[in-house]
Amino acid sequence: MIETRGLMISAPASGTGKTTVMLGLLRALSDEGLRVQPFKSGPDYIDPAFHFAAARRASYNFDTWAMGADMLSGIAHKAEGADICVAEGSMGLFDGVATLGQVGFGSSAETAKKMGWPVILVIDVGGQAQSAAATAMGFRDYDPEVPFAGVILNRVASPRHERLTRLGMDRAGIRVLGALPRRGDLTLPERHLGLIQAVEHPDLEAAVAGYAAFLRDHVDLDVIRAAAAGGVMEGAKGLPKPPAQRIALARDAAFSFTYPHLLDGWRAAGAEIVPFSPLADEAPDAAADLVWLPGGYPELHAGRLAAAETFRKGLRKHAQTRPVHGECGGYMALGEALIDKEGTRHAMAGLLGLVTSYEKRKFHLGYRRAILQDAMPGHGAGAALRGHEFHYSTILDEPDAPLAQVFDADGNSVPETGSRKGNVTGTFFHLITAEAP
Structure with a gap:
């Protein structure tokens, strides 16, 4: 209390x-x-x-x-x-x-x-x-x-x-x-x-x-x-559990949308968070158990991300044997391509088939409840997650297997299901917490 x-x-x-x-x-x-x-x-x-x-x-x-x-x-x-x-x-x-x-x-x-x-x-x-x-x-x-x-x-x-x-x-x-x-x-x-x-x-x-x-x-x-x-305020002091022990976290002007309670919960449970900057063309920590790309503004830095070969090679190498997860902007960066508001196509990491565009903006806003159809880092298939979606991108192609059934706050189905391919997962919603089983 x-x-x-x-x-x-x-x-x-x-x-x-x-x-x-x-x-x-x-x-x-x-x-x-x-x-x-x-x-x-x-x-x-x-x-x-x-x-x-x-x-x-x-x-x-x-x-x-x-x-x-x-x-x-x-x-x-x-x-x-x-x-x-x-x-x-x-x-x-x-x-x-x-x-x-x-x-x-x-x-x-x-x-x-x-x-x-x-x-x-x-x-x-x-x-x-x-x-x-x-x-x-x-x-x-x-x-x-x-x-x-x-x-x-x-x-x-x-x-x-x-x-x-x-x-x-x-x-x-x-x-x-x-x-x-x-x-x-x-x-x-x-x-x-x-x-x-x-x-x-x-x-x-x-x-x-x-x-x-x-x-x-x-x-x-x-x-x-x-x-x-x-x-x-009564009750136990509950914060989210970490999805891995050693987490390489993208952290710069393109990837900064992470809820503070998530990182505090991960650290409190003993996880080690190792930041790296894709914009500085840094590869994720080679010893990390998980690479996590949060949301942000990749569309403002798409050219630099496309040219960041050290970052992309390190990401691909990690994904061969260990999990990579992206949220919203991080999800877009894991995809095949991102088209900016001028219509220029920029190659992204290519770990997922996702192609997104800002040339024709489409507003996505609201709470999301996701029932996982497949596992993602920290959560098994069938888990119910709560999050929030806020972006202006349009999906042009999303060919990979859907990660979850996703609903808005009123229970209506939404088409942004996220996706999975091998060790790589991504969602358009920003994770807030998992529901108690």
Whole structure:
């Protein structure tokens, strides 16, 4: 059992500025001498790296759709020794799936309720004033069991605009924790999957310091700290078991989408993780039991990957006798070819027959439940896995044997089954956890 004390930073919708608030708050509280534990609600593998840069403490995902009680407890225990937890929500506060999952619907509200963390709602008040209070009232009252701390007004145009908006909030009985003036220089760079990766930001430290200064000037940090509340998480400390003892993990700007709880679980169980960089044309560790290629942005580096002969030869040699697995971008890199958005075809590793294209983008997004038809590293045939898919590629050819039957969160079959050929497996979903047998 662990008792936590924290807050949930959420919003009515994506694009309201909650990530800026999150990063600024993490750094501002850290600068006050607090040990701040960041979390991300939902299946996001980009934001935790930004959280780490701001809080200087590793961030972890809570996922109430995919994770059972023991895993949620294991992740909650990452807050041991912290003074306060701050979690960032995904999409809108109540956005989740339609059908009840293993634990719940996967919304940020569910995480806040389970952990006992009051919600701070970041509202973009551009183009409205008193009317913003109606939005805040709706979110406060939609589920009375979700604790609600108040709102931060974002993109306030003028002192008069702030005054009128505060009048509406006062009338609705909504506490205003801060008002952030409109500033065009506070946005984080984005691409088609959302934010760019933290390692790609040209000056992330300066950006985070700027967000913190902005927050200190315009929100009441003492009131925000006082609004934090504690929750109790019971259960065993369960994290994923490693798929092998010595794991060669692709790790660079092309392959970086790995959930932190997976790597922590592997290490905690005694596995050794040996990173290597395909972009630097490094071969995987020759003594590894398994090569794991996570997702990322291989389409942005397809030419370099196609020219990385040392990497590809090492991968092929390993696959002759030992397993190789790829997720999403890693799966594409194991295929025959990847066609970039300009229509240029790039040869990939050729360990699978998969051919993918970004010339005609097709959006794939959502939770996935997979029933394995064949074994993959760490999981036998018949195992049920939970994961998440998010990419814009189109499959042109996938000739190998299907790896799994794959379903969305509502139980509808999806065509992206993954595939297997010899010792090589791949999936379009990013693994979160396996269901208990």
